Amino acid sequence: MKKYLVVNKKFEKLFNIFTSDNFLNSKGLAGEVPFYISDFEPDLQNEVDKAVNNLKKRLFSDGIEVLEINLYDLSIELLKVEEDLEYILENEQSFTNKKDLLDEIQKYLDIHDVVIPAIAEKISSENHNIVFITGVGLVFPFIRSHNILNNLQKVSKKPTVMFFPGKYIHHGSTGSSLNLFGKLMDDRYYRAKDLEDLYKA
Secondary structure (H helix, E strand, O other): OHHHHHHHHHHHHHHHHHOOHHHHOOOOOOOOOOEEEEEEOHHHHHHHHHHHHHHHHHHHHOOOOEEEEEHHHHHHHHHHHOOHHHHHHHHHHHOOOHHHHHHHHHHHOOHHHHHHHHHHHHHHHOOOOEEEEEOOHHHOOOOOHHHHHHHHOOOOOOOEEEEEEEEEEEOHHHOEEEEEOOOEEEEEOOOOEEHHHHOOO
16 A cells, blocks of 8 residues: 555656646756656565556646557567567577677667667657656666667657666766666766656656
8 A cells, every 4th residue: 555655746746847838848958958857766666566557647638648559568569570580589598608699689689789779760740748767677788778869869759768777877067877677777878857857746
């Protein structure tokens, strides 16, 4: 029950943020990209997944369309195109170590040549006011959060929110970093805004 209350309070605040004119029209960013991080405790993942779906429905009822890009679902979709997923599953035992398997999957899910173009196609083909990036924890380490955000700047001009299971840590003048699951340092990322910090009210 406590988990539900924590997530419910957070997403009520997010609803108010996402329906505001300042957010939808990227006001007050001084020319910065309208990219945002909404981090949460990893053990709240199930509750957050449900809350994201409910939030999308509420926003749609308010005339705001959300394009959700679930990185896990997208990865499976891309791997199925050329039957790469079937090949990987059939030959998983033949890889001598996890690094070889990781390299094989990353070969098929190249950020620049495969993943970002697929996201760009969805962004250009579907009407939306906001982009949600979800499924972040499920694709680590095959797809890294900072790589998605860095490359997405070229294709997404609408407010874009990444729901991140971990911590978005600020380091003062040296920037910020994404700490996945509160344990794994993904990498430094400088340009996204922390929703909780930006909208404190």
